[in-house]
Amino acid sequence: MSSGESRPPNSICLLYAMNTDSIPRPKVRKQEYLRSDALRTLQLPPAEILRGRAGLLEEALASEDRQSVQRICNDIAGIIAEEFAIAVPPVTVLGVRPHRVSGGVCVYEKFGDYNFQTSQIRLWMRTALLQKVTSYGTLLSTLCHELCHHVDVVKLGFPNTFHTRGFYERAGLLYHHIRNTPVRPLIWVEQDDGTYRINWALTMGGQRAASKKNHQMRRG
Numbered sequence: 001m002s003s004g005e006s007r008p009p010n011s012i013c014l015l016y017a018m019n020t021d022s023i024p025r026p027k028v029r030k031q032e033y034l035r036s037d038a039l040r041t042l043q044l045p046p047a048e049i050l051r052g053r054a055g056l057l058e059e060a061l062a063s064e065d066r067q068s069v070q071r072i073c074n075d076i077a078g079i080i081a082e083e084f085a086i087a088v089p090p091v092t093v094l095g096v097r098p099h100r101v102s103g104g105v106c107v108y109e110k111f112g113d114y115n116f117q118t119s120q121i122r123l124w125m126r127t128a129l130l131q132k133v134t135s136y137g138t139l140l141s142t143l144c145h146e147l148c149h150h151v152d153v154v155k156l157g158f159p160n161t162f163h164t165r166g167f168y169e170r171a172g173l174l175y176h177h178i179r180n181t182p183v184r185p186l187i188w189v190e191q192d193d194g195t196y197r198i199n200w201a202l203t204m205g206g207q208r209a210a211s212k213k214n215h216q217m218r219r220g
């Protein structure tokens with residue numbers, strides 16, 4: 001599948017860099033972008049089976065058991081794929097996140113990606129600099145993000161699976177559904193170029209929470 005002129009073959013996903021992609025100019029791509037942006041709901045599988053797997057995922061991660069984490073992530077991918085009657089995207093869980101350091105500071109860190117050609121999802125379960133196992137919430141959120149790319153491409157008719165407000169909100173719905181936590185409405189701020197970024201202060205309900213999130217972003 002063509003990745004388009006302005007997108008890499010793999011979708012690179014930085015969890016906390018929740019800005020929407022630039023709006024493409026070509027008509028067909030722009031139409032896809034706007035349809036994705038407008039779609040704020042997602043069909044969700046029954047909660048019980050997913051939440052059972054999520055509990056196992058949290059335990060496996062706490063045990064730093066990479067193979068079990070990978071197996072459970074594949075189970076969750078299978079449940080999502082069954083719900084949408086689509087092919088199951090294989091999930092591989094790897095170690096330390098690919099990253100780039102400049103001047104002693106981590107300036108880039110990859111949490112996960114989705115391959116347009118093979119539907120392969122890759123997740124990394126160890127942080128870049130400290131090489132510690134990532135938090136359960138971060139890993140699950142990344143898995144949901146990549147699964148939504150797959151659903152976009154093979155089910156929803158969004159072959160470029162742009163990061164739109166709708167995309168992030170669909171991924172958020174899936175995440176909170178699996179984790180059994182209340183959906184947090186994302187508060188978007190429009191930028192000069194028509195893209196959006198999340199206002200974490202408002203989204204998290206207070207400046208204190210926003211500061212914590214910003215700290216996480218810098219830490220990578």
Ligand SMILES: [Zn+2]
Pocket residue numbers: 011012013145149163
């Ligand atoms: Zn992405």
